[in-house]
Amino acid sequence: xxxxxxxxxxxxxxxxxxxxxxxxxxxxxxxxxxxxxxxxxxxxxxxxxxxxxxxxxxxxxxxxxxxxxxxxxxxxxxxxxxxxxxxxxxxxxxxxxxxxxxxxxxxxxxxxxxxxxxxxxxxxxxxxxxxxxxxxxxxxxxxxxxxxxxxxxxxxxxxxxxxxxxxxxxxxxxxxxxxxxxxxxxxxxxxxxxxxxxxxxxxxxxxxxxxxxxxxxxxxxxxxxxxxxxxxxxxxxxxxxxxxxxxxxxxxxxxxxxxxxxxxxxxxxxxxxxxxxxxxxxxxxxxxxxxxxxxxxxxxxxxxxxxxxxxxxxxxxxxxxxxxxxxxxxxxxxxxxxxxxxxxxxxxxxxxxxxxxxxxxxxxxxxxxxxxxxxxxxxxxxxxxxxxxxxxxxxxxxxxxxxxxxxxxxxxxxxxxxxxxxxxxxxxxxxxxxxxxxxxxxxxxxxxxxxxxxxxxxxxxxxxxxxxxxxxxxxxxxxxxxxxxxxxxxxxxxxxxxxxxxxxx
Numbered sequence: 001x002x003x004x005x006x007x008x009x010x011x012x013x014x015x016x017x018x019x020x021x022x023x024x025x026x027x028x029x030x031x032x033x034x035x036x037x038x039x040x041x042x043x044x045x046x047x048x049x050x051x052x053x054x055x056x057x058x059x060x061x062x063x064x065x066x067x068x069x070x071x072x073x074x075x076x077x078x079x080x081x082x083x084x085x086x087x088x089x090x091x092x093x094x095x096x097x098x099x100x101x102x103x104x105x106x107x108x109x110x111x112x113x114x115x116x117x118x119x120x121x122x123x124x125x126x127x128x129x130x131x132x133x134x135x136x137x138x139x140x141x142x143x144x145x146x147x148x149x150x151x152x153x154x155x156x157x158x159x160x161x162x163x164x165x166x167x168x169x170x171x172x173x174x175x176x177x178x179x180x181x182x183x184x185x186x187x188x189x190x191x192x193x194x195x196x197x198x199x200x201x202x203x204x205x206x207x208x209x210x211x212x213x214x215x216x217x218x219x220x221x222x223x224x225x226x227x228x229x230x231x232x233x234x235x236x237x238x239x240x241x242x243x244x245x246x247x248x249x250x251x252x253x254x255x256x257x258x259x260x261x262x263x264x265x266x267x268x269x270x271x272x273x274x275x276x277x278x279x280x281x282x283x284x285x286x287x288x289x290x291x292x293x294x295x296x297x298x299x300x301x302x303x304x305x306x307x308x309x310x311x312x313x314x315x316x317x318x319x320x321x322x323x324x325x326x327x328x329x330x331x332x333x334x335x336x337x338x339x340x341x342x343x344x345x346x347x348x349x350x351x352x353x354x355x356x357x358x359x360x361x362x363x364x365x366x367x368x369x370x371x372x373x374x375x376x377x378x379x380x381x382x383x384x385x386x387x388x389x390x391x392x393x394x395x396x397x398x399x400x401x402x403x404x405x406x407x408x409x410x411x412x413x414x415x416x417x418x419x420x421x422x423x424x425x426x427x428x429x430x431x432x433x434x435x436x437x438x439x440x441x442x443x444x445x446x447x448x449x450x451x452x453x454x455x456x457x458x459x460x461x462x463x464x465x466x467x468x469x470x471x472x473x474x475x476x477x478x479x480x481x482x483x484x485x486x487x488x489x490x491x492x493x494x495x496x497x498x499x500x501x502x503x504x505x
Contacts, residue, residue: 162212164490165444169413169451172206176481177217183248183480184257185277187268190241192460192479199411202454202479207486214493217485219253222492223282229326232287234294236334237270238392241477243288244268245484246491247277250286254279274321287325291316292335294371300354302346309349310341312367315374323378326385329443329491330371333391333425334476336364361424368432376437387491388433389443390426394476395453407475408458413451420450441494445487455483 180186180193188195192202207214233243254260259280266272273290296311322328340347341360348358350366379386396405426446433440449455453475461474478484 162209164209164212164214164493165447166211167207167209167448168416169205169448170208171201171204173204175206175485176203177219177485178248178252178481180480183251185244185247185251185268186480187244187270188463189270189457189461189474189477190244190480190482192457192482195457195460195462196464197457197460197479201411202452203481205413205452205486207448207489214489215496217249217489217492219250222495223250223253223279223284225495226284226286226327227282228284230285230287230324231327231329232289232322232325233329234289234291234322235329235331235389236290236292237477238334239329239331239389240288240290241480242329242331242389242484242487243275243286245480245482246488247286248480249485249488250279254281256281274318287321289318289321291318292332293367294330294332295367298349300349300352302354307346307354308340309347309354310363310367311349312363313350313370315370319374319378324384326383327387327495328379328384329387329389331389331391332368332371333423336360336425361428364425365428365432368429372432372436375440379438381438385495386438386440387443387494388429388440389487390429390446391423392476392478393420393423393446393450395456396473396475405475406458406473407453407456408473410453410456410458412454414453416451418451420447422446443487443491443494445490448486449483452478452483455479 180191186194193200231246233239233246251257251260261278261280262268263276263278263285266275268275274288276285276287278285293310293312294316296314296316298309298311298314299306300309301307335341341363344355344358344360344363346354346356348355348363375386395407395410397407399405423446426444430442433442455478457474457477457479459473460479461477
């Protein structure tokens, strides 16, 4: 009897299980159809071409905070999207958004994306690879977006990549940025207009890089940039040339001339080599310290005589004044072409040894290595920005300064197609700088200055009527206003492009 009752329940159980399975299948089918209708047919496919076409107008692209990589213009316009889930490619305004999931990983390091969603349409979610082949992988589910204009990204990239040293001189009637009447800091040797030079074109040439634009020098902004800081030039008289140019450029933005003064009451002349001018309203100083070689000029006993030597293994004794500066601009080149330094006979000293003969370029390299070691040891790169300016060319014809060389007849720049030999001193300087621990920006003004044979004082480096005023011509230094103003505009460009906190504050 028990066995019969058990048997009678089996059909009921079978029908119950069959109904359950059938219902599950029906539910699964409807669910699958529903899912398929919400997913585009191209999901999960790896694309070699972009799925979103970016218009020439600004587009909304994600920015990855704390990314140090360089993103080119092509990267912005042509990203490669991998495993992308597209809901809409473009909205009606012609703008597209790329959204990247929080917790982005790149090279094993995590970065976060933050910002505001500025568009409700055209969101792209998923993993993507930049034009450099660096894949960014999502690993979270929350999405945030941030808008950055393509033009801004491209402009920043161009400013980072542009070789500002390649270009041409453009005649610009809006120049010069000051005159010898408006600036009281031009000493006699650079005051060509005050010494009787009548042609004015040499003051009106502006340097134009071929691949980008550089900002016009803004004296007010530059003063804000150096507010509470020390801007220091160290080097030979060519660096004093650039320093006086900077003084004149900045002076144009000062409201009260009495609030700019030399802290020891010195007047700028060739005889005195160290100056520190205070800009009271900005609590900053603009300083110059003479150092022909950046290393110590001294004397040593050679036999019974005491001779002048150059200690290429010892930094200039005035180096203590350079320390603590916020911006340092160095140079050394001009004096390495003088007879004694070129000959190198019983002149270069290392330790107690005076070399009987040493090649001038070898001595120059060792001296710069000494300077580089000093910078690496005593300059704090977190506080101080360091620049080294390359050698400025001379334009003597038919001799040198003491043998009848002249340049008076030059009133226009050289043709753009003119070819120049790159100075060995500049090559050595670049090689030394590359080996330094401290970041040093190489201001390579040599090539652009080579065109400017018209920019030298020639016979206008002294007042008319002075002895030898017409027999010796200066084809090494530069008239002010003039070529050094362009060097300072390029220095200003680099300081503006730095974008580090110490120069924004």
